[in-house]
Amino acid sequence: MIRKITIIGGGLAGAEAAYQAAKSGVAVDLHEMRPQVMTEAHRSGFLAEMVCSNSLGSEEITSASGLLKHELRLLDSFILRQAEKSRVPAGSSLSVDRMRLAEDVSAGLASLPGVRVIRGEVRDIPAGDSPLLIASGPLTSPVFAAALTGLTLRKNLFFFDATCPLLRAESVDFSKLFAASRYEKGGADFWNIPLDKEQYEMFAGEVVRGETAEIQEFEKRIFFDACLPLEEIARSGPHSLAFGPLKPVGLVDPRSGQRPYAVVQLRQDDLKKDFYQLVGFQTRLKHGEQKRIFRTLPGLENAEFERFGRMHRNTYVNAPLILNRFSQSRKDKRVYFAGQISGVEGYVESVASGLLCGLFAARDALGLERPELPEATAIGSLLAYISQADWRDFRPSKFTFGLLPDGGIACRDKKKKKEMKAGRACEALEQWARKAAI
Ligand SMILES: Cc1cc2nc3c(=O)[nH]c(=O)nc-3n(C[C@H](O)[C@H](O)[C@H](O)COP(=O)(O)OP(=O)(O)OC[C@H]3O[C@@H](n4cnc5c(N)ncnc54)[C@H](O)[C@@H]3O)c2cc1C
Structure with missing residues (x-):
């Protein structure tokens, strides 16, 4: 046998x-x-x-x-x-x-x-x-x-998926962020960048206008529903990011006592806390554009990227x-x-x-x-x-x-x-x- x-x-x-x-x-x-x-x-x-x-x-x-x-x-x-x-x-x-x-x-x-x-x-x-x-x-x-x-x-079939950027912790100014989990579930495990309406609109506008990597004809066939690139979400409407990866629900900025208009979350990537991921920031934006646009966020002015967001193929x-x-x-x-x-x-x-x-x-x-x-x-x-x-x-x-x-x-x-x-x-x-x- x-x-x-x-x-x-x-x-x-x-x-x-x-x-x-x-x-x-x-x-x-x-x-x-x-x-x-x-x-x-x-x-x-x-x-x-x-x-x-x-x-x-x-x-x-x-x-x-x-x-x-x-x-x-x-x-x-x-x-x-x-x-x-x-x-x-x-x-x-x-x-x-x-x-x-x-x-x-x-x-x-x-x-x-x-x-x-x-x-x-x-x-x-x-x-x-x-x-x-x-x-x-x-x-x-x-x-x-x-x-x-x-x-x-x-x-x-081949289609494309997107990967989120990884930041070097030492390059982030955490004093502008606050630590918390949504609805206080778990400890203060995420770092949150609070945005007011004006900051959000400026950021979302930059993401929409940002230059993206060229898409090949065969890449256009199917999009990855569960992991849409940031710019695709932003393009679907002015409030889409605030209802999507930047949603502020369950978060209160302890300095203002208010829920921010939108929030960008950073999640710890390794035990030593050397790297943080920008949650939900999968993107096809060109690397230079990612650096320029993501650095407009408070606390990320000098952010160094260990890895940029990118597109990738998926075979199934x-x-x-x-x-x-x-x-x-x-x-x-x-x-x-x-x-x-x-x-x-x-x-x-x-x-x-x-x-x-x-x-x-x-x-x-x-x-x-x-x-x-x-x-x-x-x-x-x-x-x-x-x-x-x-x-x-x-x-x-x-x-x-x-x-x-x-x-x-x-x-x-x-x-x-x-x-x-x-x-x-x-x-x-x-x-x-x-x-x-x-
Ligand atoms: C870039 C990318 C990012 C992803 N991000 C996420 C995410 O954040 N969250 C999530 O839930 N899912 C994500 N996925 C989807 C999926 O969950 C992962 O790809 C997951 O690793 C799939 O597991 P797997 O075992 O099927 O494939 P893999 O973990 O990729 O394992 C396949 C293995 O086969 C090997 N291999 C390939 N061809 C050959 C060959 N000819 N001979 C010998 N070995 C070979 C590869 O080297 C690899 O080690 C992502 C996928 C990709 C491509």
Whole structure:
């Protein structure tokens, strides 16, 4: 009997999958091209490197990301366990020191018996009979992406995503900012730049007029809904930024005792507090323009940029056409797609997809049955969604409560309804895990 699986890509999904498969008693060959071949976003050769924000989202169970993480913990997620060790303060969210997390995951996997990390770019689909898990991510190397088109029935789709700028802490004048979390959830974990109406309008105007990097024809096709560039939001209306990334809700400036007209938030990026991210400032503005415009904000007059915001590509397959509910290729049952390339969107969703695919592929290798995940669970509803969505208009998806069926839960109070759905999801997942002996 075959007792081995091959994983291509040691990112968030591939690393989680490798751990789950090894824990199930299956040998794992994990292929990672870095550091020999780098992507345009990764900075190291470590596995499971988070490439942009350091946040894994809210911990509250009535938030989509909170419920998903809760389920992942129920299933013993390796990445989430490691994330606890590199946690940095961020209110009610789980934010981490990204490099520390990547280092810990790499060391943890290297010490697992049965896991072999093989460095180098995979350029073709490996032959063989054992289960193959493709987790090469949104920045899949172009050569491998071309090889994948043989499997995916139609060409991969490409679209663009945006990354937010990173500031060097020593260059920020914190005396002009105030520290607080929205609605005082958590400690004073964010630094806030308060803006009055005039300052806001000036800033928003500069963002609208700012020069952006040229967009190629193929980049125009699809925009990334959950991560719109700052200037696109600003262009959609004079108040859009104040209702979007610059919204002041839940924040009072202690010096004036008032809620500012708008607020720019800075979030700690590393444990040493050397870097801060401009929250929600993903952008296609040219680097010089970012420097000029963002330096007009109070406290950022002399800001130094560790990294500028930028655009990036995103590779994913048309999941409803090619995947079944196990995230397995309909055409070649040996093959699973995990992580962002499978059509899920986001760090936590990628970990979740990797966790399930690792378990499923391991069970295939062991000749065991794979019980279908209940749709009442966050993870189950996400996998069901990507395999059943409209293929003509398919976009990668985050988990939202809207994906969970109402089935018997009728409640007008939105928060209460979420609580009920979350409770039902956890129960269903526990039952599933017991039945599957996971
Ligand atoms: C620039 C950028 C910023 C993002 N920012 C956020 C964010 O802030 N928050 C969020 O929730 N999500 C974000 N995402 C989306 C997504 O959550 C992350 O990309 C996440 O890392 C996806 O996990 P993954 O395991 O699917 O891919 P990855 O983590 O990218 O892992 C894929 C791995 O495969 C390797 N690989 C690629 N091709 C080959 C090959 N041919 N052979 C061998 N190895 C290969 C890569 O080097 C990489 O290590 C961002 C995506 C991008 C591209």
